[in-house]
Structures are given as structure tokens and as C-alpha cells.
Amino acid sequence: MKTNIPTIRSFAYKYGAIYGGITIAFSLMLHIMELTYSGSKIPEYINYAILFATIVFAIYSFRSANGRLLSVGQAVKLGTGTALIAGVFTVLYLLLFSNVIEPDFVERLGKEVTAKQLIEKMPNLTQDQIQQQIDLQTKFFWVSYPFILIVFIIFGLVISWITGLIARRQ
Numbered sequence: 215m216k217t218n219i220p221t222i223r224s225f226a227y228k229y230g231a232i233y234g235g236i237t238i239a240f241s242l243m244l245h246i247m248e249l250t251y252s253g254s255k256i257p258e259y260i261n262y263a264i265l266f267a268t269i270v271f272a273i274y275s276f277r278s279a280n281g282r283l284l285s286v287g288q289a290v291k292l293g294t295g296t297a298l299i300a301g302v303f304t305v306l307y308l309l310l311f312s313n314v315i316e317p318d319f320v321e322r323l324g325k326e327v328t329a330k331q332l333i334e335k336m337p338n339l340t341q342d343q344i345q346q347q348i349d350l351q352t353k354f355f356w357v358s359y360p361f362i363l364i365v366f367i368i369f370g371l372v373i374s375w376i377t378g379l380i381a382r383r384q
Contacts, residue, residue, distance in 0.1 A: 223295065227295075229269070231303065240260065253330055272293065273377045273381055276288070288378070290371065293374020294371050297366045301363040304366065
């Protein structure tokens with residue numbers, strides 16, 4: 215008789231993909247409602263809350279499937295793996311969104327969000343200085359892709375470590 219032992223990898227893929235599906239649907243909803251360029255931080259906070267909940271749920275689901283046994287190391291591996299898969303989904307969707315769905319995304323982001331934020335924070339900037347900042351953002355937007363992965367991994371590491379300390383049973 216073969217016993218099904220849950221693998222961290224399968225749970226990381228499953229819950230990373232769940233996060234990806236939820237946030238892609240959320241992003242498309244924002245796009246349809248024309249809120250993509252609102253400049254609000256609320257969608258960003260909602261995405262982090264979804265990531266937090268996904269990691270915690272993945273860890274508790276793994277623990278349940280593993281006979282209520284969980285070590286902190288398993289929790290950290292699972293949470294970090296889930297965050298990595300979620301980050302990959304986020305980067306792939308951002309590439310698709312900025313190149314296919316909304317090809318002028320980066321330019322519009324600069325004009326509609328960055329310019330407003332620069333004017334609010336530094337009202338004495340000239341129009342040329344603001345345009346230079348927007349041009350730099352457009353030119354180096356690709357730098358955000360690895361940064362997204364790094365932030366997701368660090369977030370996943372911290373959340374899974376804390377969750378692992380709370381949920382551990384050996």
C-alpha cells in the first residue's frame with residue numbers, strides 16, 4: 215500500500231498558481247473599471263494581503279495533509295516557494311499586460327501617475343525635469359521585473375517563517 219506524502223513543491227505550485235489567478239483577475243477588474251492609473255496604493259496593499267493569505271493557507275493546508283506535522287524549515291520552504299511562483303506569475307502577467315493588453319502602459323503610468331506624484335512631492339520641479347524622470351522610468355522599467363521577484367521572495371520568507379513558528383508541530 216502506497217501512502218501519499220505531500221510534497222512542498224506541489225503545494226508551492228498549487229498555491230502560487232492560485233495567487234496568480236486571483237491577482238490576474240483582480241488586475242483585469244481594475245483595468246476594466248479604468249482604475250489602473252488611479253495612483254492609489256490600495257490595490258498594492260490588497261495584492262500583499264492576498265499573498266499573505268495564500269502563503270498562510272498553503273502552510274496550514276500542507277500541515278493538515280501531512281498529519282498535522284510541520285517544521286519551521288518546511289514552512290519556510292513552502293512559503294518562499296509559493297511566493298516565488300506567485301512572483302513569476304506576477305512578472306509574466308506584467309509582461310503580457312504591458313506588451314499586449316495595454317502596450318502604452320509604461321508611458322501612461324509615467325504621465326498619469328509618476329508626474330502627479332513628482333509634482334506633489336517636489337512642487338518646484340520644472341516640466342523638463344519631470345519629463346526626464348518619466349523618460350528614465352520608461353527606459354528602465356525592465357528593472358522592476360527582478361525587483362518584483364526579490365520583494366516577493368523576501369516577503370514570503372518572512373511571512374512563512376512567522377507562520378511556521380506559530381503553526382509548527384513535530
